[in-house]
Amino acid sequence: MRGVIMHAPGDVRVEERPNPTILEPTDAIIRAAAVCICGSDLWPYRGIEELHGPTPMGHEYVGVVEEIGPDVRNVKVGDFVVGSFVASDNTCEICQAGYPSRCVHNVMMGSVGTQAELIRIPLADGTLVATPGVPDADLIPSLLAASDVLGTGWFAAVAAEAGPGKTVAVVGDGAVGLSAILAAKQLGADRIIAMSRHADRQALAREFGATDIVEERGDAGIARIKELTNGLGAHSVVEAVGTQESMEQAIGATRPGGHIGYVGVTHGVTLDGLGLFFAEVHLFGGPAPVRRFLPELIQLIWDRRIDPGRVFDLTLPLDEAAEGYRAMDERRATKVLLTV
Amino acid sequence: MRGVIMHAPGDVRVEERPNPTILEPTDAIIRAAAVCICGSDLWPYRGIEELHGPTPMGHEYVGVVEEIGPDVRNVKVGDFVVGSFVASDNTCEICQAGYPSRCVHNVMMGSVGTQAELIRIPLADGTLVATPGVPDADLIPSLLAASDVLGTGWFAAVAAEAGPGKTVAVVGDGAVGLSAILAAKQLGADRIIAMSRHADRQALAREFGATDIVEERGDAGIARIKELTNGLGAHSVVEAVGTQESMEQAIGATRPGGHIGYVGVTHGVTLDGLGLFFAEVHLFGGPAPVRRFLPELIQLIWDRRIDPGRVFDLTLPLDEAAEGYRAMDERRATKVLLTV
Structure with missing residues (x-):
């Protein structure tokens, strides 16, 4: 599959990477519909945050479930899903109190790298929320926004x-x-x-x-x-x-x-x-407990009561991710959506 | 009247001071029943906070209303009253939201100096809360605690x-x-x-x-x-x-x-x-909005459901204030009550 790799500050490439596989029985694999570039992705791009070798990038995503581990119950293959930039079990005491980004089992999706065709989602039952059906194409930017900036x-x-x-x-x-x-x-x-x-x-x-x-x-x-x-x-x-x-x-x-x-x-x-x-x-x-708000935000978007996708002012295909990073770095774009 | 004056770090004296008078129509004068020494009074005592000449000390107090200005409505001469360490009008938007210590007209009682026989209370209607009657002597330490440390x-x-x-x-x-x-x-x-x-x-x-x-x-x-x-x-x-x-x-x-x-x-x-x-x-x-809690705290004390006066572990007459400061400075006492 194709995915974004940062090799050094200012050096972003879209390369062939191995397809992700189910590693834990609670994992799911999703096929991305759209991903995006975050302001925080610019820190290593600008050399403010250190890179330790070539690094898969991205933590925002929406897409369709392609495969689930044997313990996954809440989403099924074919569901269109939105997830937070932090994977969480949604059952621990901290999640239940409303702070899933600080889940005792949290996994930062930035460590997975979601700017890719296929994404492994840890703790899929806690992390992913299915939309009521397959969204119209014009809803996808807003659903993607819910994954991080809106939340x-x-x-x-x-x-x-x-x-x-x-x-x-x-x-x-x-x-x-x-x-x-x-x-x-x-x-x-x-x-x-x-x-x-x-x-x-x-x-x-x-x-x-x-x-x-x-x-x-x-x-x-x-x-x-x-x-x-x-x-x-x-x-x-x-x-x-x-x-x-x-x-x-x-x-x-x-x-x-x-x-x-x-x-x-x-x-x-x-x-x-x-x-x-x-x-x-x-x-x-602190890191926003986006998962807490996802059901409500998805419904507001689904009902077309809010249109948060308007924050995206540049849309590019995944293969042109490098131009997306440049545009955000040079402040030519507020927020870049990458279609997959 | 007698009152505590700090002349320099470590130099606390009880001296004759002019009786306070009504300066504003919203003022009251109270005759102190008991006052106390606060941990924060030790800052200038220890030279951590600068003194600008001889300074009247203290900001905690309970006592009996001796005189009221023409605009005072909520307390009358003879009432036994408790007030916060910050005088407040209790009517401004900040007071009404529950933050009287940040009242737009707030007066820090430390600038008045309450370790004295008579105390001028600005904004008496907003600041003072009368007790249900004349308190038994054993309730006075607890009522005094409500003025600052309990609140x-x-x-x-x-x-x-x-x-x-x-x-x-x-x-x-x-x-x-x-x-x-x-x-x-x-x-x-x-x-x-x-x-x-x-x-x-x-x-x-x-x-x-x-x-x-x-x-x-x-x-x-x-x-x-x-x-x-x-x-x-x-x-x-x-x-x-x-x-x-x-x-x-x-x-x-x-x-x-x-x-x-x-x-x-x-x-x-x-x-x-x-x-x-x-x-x-x-x-x-921040500085505690003690006034917000006073009615409830006074009632709890009045009903003998709480006994916060137990934090006082040394009681001295006002004239021995210097020994009270020494005892707190040397950590021989947690909190010193001065009877007036």
């Missing part, structure tokens, strides 16, 4: 306690930030402030439900959010970038007693304990 | 979401940590693990509701908490110290998806963003 944005909005009566500010206008806007809207937030400087992303933010746009960043951005919120700050703030500046912006933009949901991976970020103490904000984040 | 421990337990079905770990065995144990018990926690090395504090922890004691600290303490919780960590962790080590211990002892309530003032603490991201714990803390 992550949704988690951030839930962690920030977005809902009726709340003003929600979203720091970051990438695919996750935009998805968080969509989520905040679905969760019933009164007012949604998108922090964005890019006209195209501002437009999509408004389509997804943003009521206000703030272009300022840092202290000026915080001051603007306070101006918009009676001097108090937002009730709920989503942080979807993961830099020192974006985290400080999120903390500064939240009112005392408010909630921050952060999903930007906080590489090199340090938080000042005393500043956080006197900010008096709820802080919660 | 702070209670907030920490609430922030950590202590409750039925939960295992709660408490880092810190000072007056606040012990109060958090009492709170977790009242809130219905199944299991309460006190982290303590001192026999006398362990004994009080058990009386307050601790089911387990862990003497280990740091990584060994975290490992012990995990051993006690099926390898997962506690659901709820209270941090009541405020050092780098105690904060890391709290984060490490919490299961993914669990909650940390931190009330130790995090002087010089820095949190690693990436570590926090992958810990995936809810983090919430």
Whole structure:
């Protein structure tokens, strides 16, 4: 089968790889319908994260079940399925409490590498959710988004306690930030402030439900959010970038007693304990427990009530993955879908 | 009137000070029945926090209303009252959301200095809560504890979401940590693990509701908490110290998806963003919104269902405040009550 391999920073190739096989009785093999490139795939691409030899890439996926191990009960051959970027058993105490990305048996799908024709899914019963039937082609981008960016944005909005009566500010206008806007809207937030400087992303933010746009960043951005919120700050703030500046912006933009949901991976970020103490904000984040939200998200997509697939602004065949990485690295694309 | 003045690190004197007067129509003057010395009063005493000239000390108090300003409606002369260490209007949006210590008009009582015979209370209507009647003398220590340490421990337990079905770990065995144990018990926690090395504090922890004691600290303490919780960590962790080590211990002892309530003032603490991201714990803390809890806490004390005054292990007359500071500084006392 064909699959994406990163050989070195900036060096992505689509190569022939051995077909995956059932290794554990709880595994399934799926034939990918679509996969995509994540912002986090750019870390090794840019040399920020070390590669240890040629590495299969990708952790997002939708497709059709091709084979199941003898212990798999919840999905069958021929099902169209969506799964999280973390495989989970969905039965352990941590999964049952709602945190499947921290399942005691979790397997990061990035270690499998889903940018390929065939994908081995560990813990298939816990990980995969079948759609109600074979989806129309135009639903596939949205179902794929549910695999990571939508589920992550949704988690951030839930962690920030977005809902009726709340003003929600979203720091970051990438695919996750935009998805968080969509989520905040679905969760019933009164007012949604998108922090964005890019006209195209501002437009999509408004389509997804943003009521206000703030272009300022840092202290000026915080001051603007306070101006918009009676001097108090937002009730709920989503942080979807993961830099020192974006985290400080999120903390500064939240009112005392408010909630921050952060999903930007906080590489090199340090938080000042005393500043956080006197900010008096709820802080919660981490790898999103996407699996928890999948049944609900799939149904919303199936019923065409949300269209999160709009975050994909470039679609390429799997064989042109290298161009997809370049386009995201050069910021010519927000999020790249690879058809398989 | 007599009042405590700190002149320099280690130099505490009880001196004649001018009687306070009504400055704002929303002020009240109370005659203190009892006040106390807080762990945070030791910062300037130890030279960790700078003094700017002779400074009136103290922020905890109970007493009888002696005079009220023309706009005060909720308390009257003769009422026995308890107030928080932060004065608040109890009507602003932040107060109404449950965060009166961050009231938009908040006044830190430490800036007034409550270790004195008479105390001016700003925003008396929002700040003070009258007891159902004149309390028996033996209830006064508990009512005084409600003014800060009990309310702070209670907030920490609430922030950590202590409750039925939960295992709660408490880092810190000072007056606040012990109060958090009492709170977790009242809130219905199944299991309460006190982290303590001192026999006398362990004994009080058990009386307050601790089911387990862990003497280990740091990584060994975290490992012990995990051993006690099926390898997962506690659901709820209270941090009541405020050092780098105690904060890391709290984060490490919490299961993914669990909650940390931190009330130790995090002087010089820095949190690693990436570590926090992958810990995936809810983090919430700050100056405790004690006023929110006062009506409930006063009733529990009045009904003799809780006895938080037991955290006071040394009682002295106000005139011997200097000895009280010494006893706390030298760790001969956990918490000192000053009778007035």
